[in-house]
Amino acid sequence: MVPLTCRGFTACGMAAGIKKNGSLDLGLLVSDRPARVAAVFTRNRVQAAPVKLDRERVKSGAARAVIVNAGNANCANGPQGLIAAEAMAAAAARVLNLPDDQVLVASTGVIGAPFPIHTVEAAMPALAVGLSPDGVPDLARAIMTTDTRPKTGAREGSVDGVSYRIVAVAKGAGMIRPDMATMLCFICTDADISLSDLQPALKRSVDGSFNRITIDGDSSTNDTVILLANGASGARIETDNSRVDFQRLLDDLCMDLARQMVKDGEGVTKLVDLTIRGAHSDTDALAIADTVAHSPLVKTAFFGEDANWGRILAAAGRAGVFLDPERLDLYFDDVQMVKDGTGCGWEAEEKATGVLKKPEFSVTLDLNLGQGRASMLTCDFSLDYVKINADYRS
Template structure:
């Protein structure tokens, strides 16, 4: 199978001894030259030291490297935590021979524990020596926590006839709620894009992807999406039509990564799209979809493969959107279960039960209030979710 590469970028992922259970836990992305950078971060008022550091550094619009660890969130660690985040960037910069200001940092793992900086510092030579143009899979593994699978998407496209690559990697399985991007995600491209256009495009793409997923309704303290555009391909975004074309490609990568995050949700067995149509506005559609997607009662019914459409219409009714209960239709992969706010009967329930046994399906809620629509991706709530989070720190 052809290895994934993006011209001008190298990647590494090693075991530094940060995770208690071992495995890769320290990753690095390096651009051969300073690249345009954009970032989107958590809206949680409790923010990890790396988030605070990166918020400042991306304002320059330039970045050359990102160092990432798993196993420790470096959050709620006081002044020492900020010193540790800065030290991570400083040691990475020294090893790479670049300016410290060009290094961003990201962390994920347990909150409230001091960073094991000795392990990070001692592993720096091994980390930089492991850098490879084909190292994205090792990097993806190094940033995982409760994830079961690495998440990497790579696409090739053309801009004005010149080929370029857009590649993204994400981690996320728990603490997932549409409130920025409850996870870590890193996007690189060898397309040339100005920092201003990159920031606008990334913010819009995140709103269409990671802001429309949920696993458990919790917003993390470490949510970070960083994107670097190096320009090595020779292709560039120079006009509004080209920006729109780039946006479509970026949205595709982000949405595919977002779906992978939900599909790999802690204990999840189902990936379900909650689509609301016929709303008076897109905002109304989003509110209804969010409320249904977040409902624990809906999510446990999905796990139990129970065609309990009453939980769905009840969630829609408490969304804060003025809905007409007697007008609502609910379909499961095209099978009508509820028409005009009433059941379609036993035969429909049997057909819907068959749909609920599939690993992926779509629930459509038609409000019949207008023409607007919106979707949110969710998963079921299983017994394994409780088990995973009951002993996460052990």
């Protein structure tokens, strides 16, 4: 297993008193030297103050630190929200002896609650003292909301015998859907990679991972993925081969974190790898995958371990793309449930019910029309999801 450390980076997490339960709720990630920065944000038209602030600051292409809190989203707070986000960055900048605009901000938690900026400012000196090369696990815990466990990962590569790492933390368990998924993710690498390569690499990884998962179909106001690259390892990503290797590692890391998020989704008991193949195009396949993955009827059937394949076909048929109902083949793992649009009988359903009892399984729908293909990670809808979200603020 690759250690959760990255040269030139320190991190920490602490309980500052933002959350009611006394758990960790304030985190910091710092590069000891100038770092290039790439970022992807929510597409929700209602955006939190930290997202608005970071959108402007990342345009410079450089950053040194990220300060993040859980327990309060700092969203829908009017002008005071942006003032608080700027003050949060300024407080971190003071203790780190950095320019304010070199500090990025992220928040997650309840929308519309006044932001406790004085609590954050009071905790900042202790937070800075806690910075450590081994602080990534605490950072991961500090950004959790309804998550039941921290989400971390690391990958290691090399260029001409010089090794480098990519290390990441993420949070997300509810309000998750493709559209920059609902989450926070902070990635650091000690590789030396140009800004012109860094942003496209991050976007590609996000599109193939966090934009291919769904838990409940909702999109948040605070979604942020930030990637800092400080070059401390001396490994230079500047050839075609090194770019391909870096992209592969980043893709794999983001997909790992995406799977961790869905497995830890609010009330989730089933992780489902959904694949649509045989479509006229990848675009058509993705439209069907998106519709099936978000269907409440499909997701409740997964929870009930009910091989109700008709719900899947019905969802596919309303996706707005062409399909021939008499060509559809459907599989749960390797059990064929439907052939040429017709069910394969009770024996197949009994085998499929056995598949549905597993915590992880695959569903494959073959349209038998072309080469188009798309995949998504989805899950079930359980009673616990309703309970968690019915009293989230209390």
